[in-house]
Structures are given as C-alpha cells and as structure tokens.
Amino acid sequence: MEVPKLQVGFYFDQTRCIGCSACAVACKDWHDIPAGPEKWMTILYNEKGKIPDLFVSYLIRPCYHCEDPVCIPVCPVEAITKREEDGIVLVDSEKCIGKDECKSKCLKACPYDAPQFGPEKGAKMKKCSYCLDRHLEGKLPICVESCRTHALDVGNLEELKGKYGDIKEADNFVYSERTKPAIIFKPKKKI
Amino acid sequence: MENQEETQEEVPIKIVRTTSAFDCGGRCPLRVHVEDGKITRIETDDYEVKEEQLRACLRCRALRQYVYHPKRLKYPLKRDGPKGSGKFKRISWDEALSEVAEKLKEVKEKHGNSSIFLATGGGYQAAFHDGMLAMMRLFTQFGGYSTHYGNVSSEGAVYATQTMYKSPFVGNSREDLLNSKLIIMWGWDPARMISGTDTIFNLIKAKEKGIKIVCIDPRYTDSAAVLAHQWIPIIPGTDVAMMAAMAYVIIKENLHDQEFLDKYTVGFDKFKSYVMGDEDDSPKTPEWAESITSVPAKIITDLALEYGKTKPAALMDCQGPARSAVGELYNRAAITLTAMTGNIGVHGGSAAGGLMGIPYGHMFFRAGIPPPKRNPVEEGLKSVRGSLDLRLRLQARCHINKMFDAILKGKDGGYPFDVKFAYFVNNNFLNQLGNANKSAEALKKLDYMVIADLWLTPTARYADIILPVASIAEKSDLTRPWPSGPYFTIANKAIEPLGECKSDIRIAEELADKLGIDDFEKYPDEDKALKFMLKMTEDTRKEVKNFRKFKDDGIHRIKFDEPYVAFKKQIEDPENNPIGTPSGKIEIFSQRIADLNNPENPAIPKYMERWEGRYDPLSKKYPLQLMSPHPKSRIHSEMFLVEWLREVDPHIAWINPIDAESRGIKDGDEILVFNDRGKLTIKAWLTERIIPGAISIFEGAWYEPDENGIDRGGCVNTLTKDAYSPGGASALKSCLVEMKLFDGGA
Ligand code: SF4
C-alpha cells in the first residue's frame, strides 16, 4: 500500500470528556444512521477504585483511520481503502459482501471494533468516514463540532502532534503498533 | 451517506436558525437543515468565537428523531377503551372541540366553574405559544377555573431565596466562576442537567486554570468525574448538618466575616447560637455532623477552614436536594454560609440559593399576548404578596404535588374544590409528580379529562380527548435561556405542522368559538406577536433593535463589560440598593417565617431529620434512600421515546455493590424496587459511584404498569410521595424503598 501524502487523525482530551454522547448522537443524525447496532462513534466507559477514591474515564471510539489499517488486507473483496490524499480509511459498502458471507473479517481484525454492521441479515460494513463529505467541504467532522466541552480535535496528525504532543496512551486505550491508530491524547490520570 | 462517490442531491438545503423549547437547563442555538419541507439534519451554534459557542447537548442533536417520531400524535383522539388502556380512535378537530365545549358547559352548569381544573407544566413551552396562559385566559373568560400552586422543580430554592433575598436572581454569569479560587458544587451536576448552556465548559476551564473544585453529593456525578479534585460522598438529606458544622468551624476559628454580617444581614446571632449549641446544648461540631452525614469530621473541618480562608469562593448549591421534606433549609443554610464568608455580590463568589438565574433572557417567559385577566374563582382572596405563608397560596388551590390527591378527594379531603373536568397542557404529571399509582387511580375516577400534547404519554392514556400539539420546529416563538444568558433566542418555524397538529393558542381560540365566547381576542400572527413582545420588556427593547437580524441570527448575544454578579449593587452601595426583604438585608433570621409559628419551618436554617430520611424508623422496613436525579438523555419525561437518546443512556438503577451483594443482586440483574406506594422493575447497575444505603433512578422514564400493578417502565414516581415541604418544595427526594431480585412478577 502506498504511504499517504498526508495522514489525518483525532485528538481527544480525555480529561474534558463528560461522556455525554452528544458526538455519537450528532454522528447518527448527520449520517442518518438508525438507532441500533450500527454506531460509527461510541463512548467507552471505565470506572476504577472504591468510594470515595474513584476514577472514571471515557474514550471516543470512532474509526481511528489507522496509519497501517489491519482491516484492509483481510477484506476478501478489497472493499476497504485508504485515501492517498489524507489517509482516510473508507469502505465501499456496495462492494462489501456482507457480514455473514465473509464472517465479519474486518471487524475481527480491527482491535477497536470500528467496523459496524446493521441488524439485518447480510448487513454490509459501514463505519466512520471522518465525515468525508464535510471534510471535502473544508468542515470539521460533526462529532468535533458537537462537543460541548471541546474535547475533540482533528487535522493533520503531524500538526496535531505539534500542537498537543505525541501521546499515544490514554486510560482504557491500548495503542496497537500493528495498525497504528491515528489518534493522540491528553490522557486522564487521577487529578 | 454511502460513500464518497455519491453525488449531492439537487434539492436546495435551507438552514433555519432556531432553538428548542424544552424545559431543560439550557437554550442552545440550532441550525436545522430543511430539504423539501423536511428536517434532514441538525447542527448547532457556529458563532465565530469558538470558545463561546453555545453548543447543543445530545438532546437537541436528536431533535429530528423527536419531531418525526412515528409515535408523534398527529390527529385528535377520542378514548375508545377503559381509561389507561391507551385505546383511542381518530376524530376530527371539529368533533373533538365540540365535545370538549359541550362537556365544559355541562360541568359549569351542574357543578360551577371551580370544578374545572387546569393542570399546567413547563413541558414544551415558549413565550408566545404558551398553552398555560392561553387556557387560563380562555377559562377565565368562561367564568373561572381551579388550578394548582407551585412547580415541581424549584419551589424549595424559590422559597429560600424569597426568604433571604426576596429575589430569584441569585446567579452570576457562568464565566465568573473563573474568578473564583475555590468552587464547591453541592448537589449539582451540570454535566447532566445543564444549568445554562455554557456552564460545564466554564467549569472545565476553571479546573484547567487550577481552581480547586469540590463536589459534595451522594453520587460521583458525571460532573464530579470530570471536575472534582475532591468528592465528598454524603448521606442524602443530611446536607444541612454538614453546612451547620462548617459554620461551627468557621465561627470557632473566627473566620466569619463579621463586618459583612453586620452590614448586610440580620439574625446571624440567632443562627450562631443554634450552631454553637447555646439554644439546645448541642454544638453542631464536625463530630456531630459526621454521625449524621457519614462525612468524616476531619474532612468537614478541612473544607470549612478552606472555605473560610479562600477568597473568593463559590458555593454552588442547586435545586435537587431541596426537593425534600424540609428542602428549603438546604438552600437557606447554603446562603447563610456564603453570607458568613462574605462571598455575596463579589466576583468569584456565589450568593447560593440554587436558582442560578441572571436577569437576562428570562423576560419572555409567560408574557401572554394578550394576557389572562384575574380568575373569577379566585376573586376576593387574601393577597399572597410578600408572604411566606403557604396557606395563603392554597386558599383556592392545591399544591402541585397534591394535584391528584385533590382530584381524588376533593372538598372531602380538605381541598377547595371538587374536580369534574380537567384540562392538562404542557405536562405529563402522572409520570412527574409523586405517587404515580395514586395519580392513575385519580385519573381513572375523574369524570372527564382533556390533554394537549405531542405524545400519548402515561398521563394522556387516561384522557377522554387528546389534542395533538405542534412541536417547536413547527412554530416561531421567543425562547428563554434558563437559568442563564446573557442572550436572547428565537425559534424560527422550520417546517409545517405535522398531520393536524396545532399550537395551543390556536386550540384555545377554536375552543373559545365553540364555547361561544365572542369577546375572546384572537392571537396576532407570529411575527407581529414576537415583535411586540420584544418591545414589551425593557431589556429586549434596548438590546434587540433589528427584528429581522435577530430572526436571521436566531440569537442575540449581550456583551457585558464584566461578568454579571448577583447583588453587586446591593453590596457595593447598600444605602441606595437595599435587599428587597422587609429588613432591607439578607435575612438569616426571618421574622416572616417566625410569625408563621410552624416548628417544621424554623426562622433560621437548621438541620432537621424528617420523614423518609435515613433515620426515619420506616428505614427498618425500607432501608434504601431513593434518589431521582435528572436524566441526561431526555428532559424529564420529554423525548423519552427517542431511540437515538435511549441507546446511549439505558435506564438503569445505580446501586452500591455493598447493597447489591447483601441482596444477591448482580450487575445487569432485573430488580424490583418497592415500598408501600408501588413497585417498579429496572436493571441494576453496580457502581462505586453511589453511597451505600442509597439507590438512584433517573426520573422521567414512562410509567407502564403491568397486570399486577408493577411498573415495568421504571418510572421513579411510582415510589415517591405526593407531599410537599413547609416552603412548598415537592418532596420527591424524601423516599425510602427496598429492592430485591425480580422474580418475574405475580
Ligand atoms: S461530545 Fe465531547 S464530552 Fe460528550 S461524549 Fe463526545 S467527546 Fe465526550
């Protein structure tokens, strides 16, 4: 696979996220995804400790548009591609042969469960597109614009690193060297 | 969107700038995409100063699914089965309103106007299309009606602020929190219940600025999880004991601001003698408070010292803990602490009082164009003006949380009326007031009931006639940021009303026709009314000069030179700006309350253990305190059916593992929660985020009794009590329950 000219990515300030899911609901509205198992954006929850010393964290779970996406080679029909110009990983749902036919190979390969399927039989894979339609119009993804606490940012990954530092770890997140998720963090630790 | 190849549709997209009209704690600008007369997407504020954008929360992000939900009511309905069965048939507006008018005439003739009852809430209401005012006007012109006094949300805080400040505007602009050096959030969870659109972000900025934030709450709330340097779990209902102990430490260490107290308050000496134990030989020491609150004495002492020494500090109480047996005392004690530390009227401080309102953006609320006249049924009563005596408010009314009891018992139960006809607008009170089973019983017994709503709510199921109301997306109106601005918003009509839905004011007009009330002045058209209303109040008259621009922008932001601070004038120049109380000062001791001679309603704030708290003997039978906080994914019971919201916030009960284990309950189990008033089922969520001995169920889930009378919907008010405090707070948080594994019913 060719190395993209540019790699977009996410920045997530885990210390700000209140776990409200406004981003997830906005994503469903923008992309017109019905309520149900198909979720392009999910908020993961983690709780540790005992009263009164508690720790709670949230984590955004879109598709991280990995630098080395492990979902791509496993697809038997090459339905998943990575855009050369910006590194956005896209699925051609028309090409996808459906979750039953290929036994959800992409979902099994992805360490982050980003590939999504509707409830129907033979559902085709869909997932976060980095809001490509908006991106092409020069707009931010809808999740970023919806966050009430400004916990999200996106852009050229290298630039994001310059702005926020190159932190690949966060609570409840494991950086996969194999697939290289394009996300950096302000991780939440105990305050 | 399928993929990048998909071409854009040719239909032009119209962007309508508007807001919701929900009874939430915010008011957020929306950009509604309309294609071919249909809403296709929702975006939020795009103000050029990103950091100051007023971004909508998840609820409004799901507005489209709310507006087009298949269960939205679109046609008038007539009951076609037993009350509560939910069986209805479609009828025409003409049939519906003719029947309602006939019934009204009949009831008036046979039983008099006082048997006509109007039940109003804050459900989906904006300023112009205000169903409450419309129906008040209509029934007034029809000869009068009975109604209730008070609201479910804030009466405890209202009573406290009326007592001590004689003003509900006790809030500072939210960005003023950044001027604080210590923020104490006491029973307040703005991450969920909003409290002003910009509140949570300002708190986050405060934290990032290094301002210490302490959260006192029986739950480790979503706000605490993000903001708190320290979480202090406390037994529900015991806040005043901890506040009294903090006062004790502050006085003992001579940290109280005697100069401030002398100059601006009355009655501190009486409070002091209570706190120091002079009057009852029981000093309110941290050790004393520990035995009540479960908060270690050392933690109370340390916080008191820190609060006493750190200037300025913002003690932020709220309204939730005040929704209890003697709830107003919580806000009164909080105000007393802010006075003792001289934090009132200064930047970075807080006047407490729980309401948090600033006087910008409120004025549209309940204006009434044209307004209703005096209700003939309430003619000749003693004036309630300035009084803190609830009995005066109840001369011709019932307390809101006693509405169904009043319907059930009427004059025999000591109420001022016998209800034969009830009109419900803007509310789902069966679901949202105490003791839902009793409410259902009352509605079954009620002779005739009409409801105007967007949904077939648990309340609507008991109606004889249901009138479908247009959503805010289908109307233009002035909307209110609550409880804070400073900005004004306008709702612009995005789409035509669905089906045969109508606005409440048009319903009132048509009903007036059917009733033959010829002098019922018609409402003006929307633009004319909104323009008029903007001119009606001083603030908008001054601020909003260009109606067209306001309409196009959907919002008018007000710029202050500095953040608004409540009572700044009164503190800086008390000679010319006395506090509105009879003494002209902040009343820690209230003569008006003393005159009432009610031991339940002390003249100074005191800790009192009352019914259905942790130490009520009833706790032997029902050992768990039930908390019913605001949900994050709906506004009370509004938006309950919206699936996008339900899936991100499943209805679960917060339970501490200690309480679960002793009852053999595991995470995810379906449990039965019960007391003498009712039973409900819900999924258990085991979490350290709640203090043992308490259980938390978010309010607003819809009541759904099965054939055995078990509420399978998990409506928290199946368990709560229909009672109120001496100050008029709906005491829904004083509630004891037990739980066990659900065995399937029977
Ligand atoms: S909108 Fe922001 S705060 Fe809310 S869940 Fe998403 S990232 Fe977190």
Ligand code: SF4
């Ligand atoms: S997150 Fe998963 S689906 Fe997305 S690019 Fe990486 S491997 Fe593929």
Ligand code: SF4
């Ligand atoms: S980038 Fe767009 S598609 Fe991806 S999660 Fe965010 S809103 Fe959804």
